[in-house]
Amino acid sequence: MNEIPPYLSVRVNFDNSDYDNVCVTYGGGVDRLPAWRELGNLLAHRSGWHFDVVNNGEALWSHGVFGDARLTIFVNQDLRFHCCDHDEDSDTFAADIPAVESWLSGREEGARKPSSTAITFASADNWKYLKLRPIQLRVSWSDGNYSATMPGLSDASFGHTLAEALDRAAEMICQLLGAPVEVARELTISAELEETAVRQLRGA
Structure with missing residues (x-):
């Protein structure tokens, strides 16, 4: 069995990691905050999108699975939304949220699938990378079922028990x-339980 390197278990947290604070600190300052809030309102519950601090400390919304960022959006110094389609190697500068929504139209479906590069990397050496790479799932509970989702992946998996999900x-x-x-049995899985799942497990 392959041993997981210790550094892959390190979890990084910011002391004050609320959205506003991260956007001000890593997203260009207070002047850009209203635009970041608008972007957050659009993408926070939109399937497949996640918010990260990347590169040299840059706030970024991205869409993609298994480390891919096939679509990205951030607020630039002109207070416009810089939208990047990395498959097309194209950039669009949107003046407002309706323009961002227009740019998104027709692009998100393709971004939900892993790229050929991600598949090649994951499958190397008899799927060794896929087996070693920590995969974090978010688990909730509703209507008699647990549901498990992965950031960037739109579909959820359901089960009557946590193990089944x-x-x-x-x-x-x-x-x-x-x-x-x-x-599947060899994947390195961790799970973050939402309040609904915790209540169900505790019988509350």
Whole structure:
């Protein structure tokens, strides 16, 4: 069995990591904050999008799975929304949120799939990278089922038990990448439980 390097278990947290603080600190200052809030209102619950601090400390909304950032959006110094389609190697500067929505139209479906580069990397050496790479799932509970989702992945996996939901999520990840289903049992999975899942587990 392959041993997981210790550094892959390191979890990084900011002392004050609320959205406003991160946007002010890493997104260009207070002047850009209203635009970042507008962008957050658009993307926070939009399937597949996640917010990160990347590169040399830059705030960024991105869409993609398994480390890909196939679509990205940030607020630039002109207070416009810099929209990048990395598959097309193209940039668009949107003046307002309706323009961002127009740019998004027709692009998100393709971004939900792993790129050929991600698949090649994950499958190398008998899927070694996929097995070692920590995959964090978010788990909630509703209407008698646990649901497990992965950042950047729009589909959720459901199960009557927590284990069942996690197993189905692992199988879905393998299916998405074209990995043999038996690899699912070897994936390095961690789960962040939302309040609803915790209450159900505790019988509250």
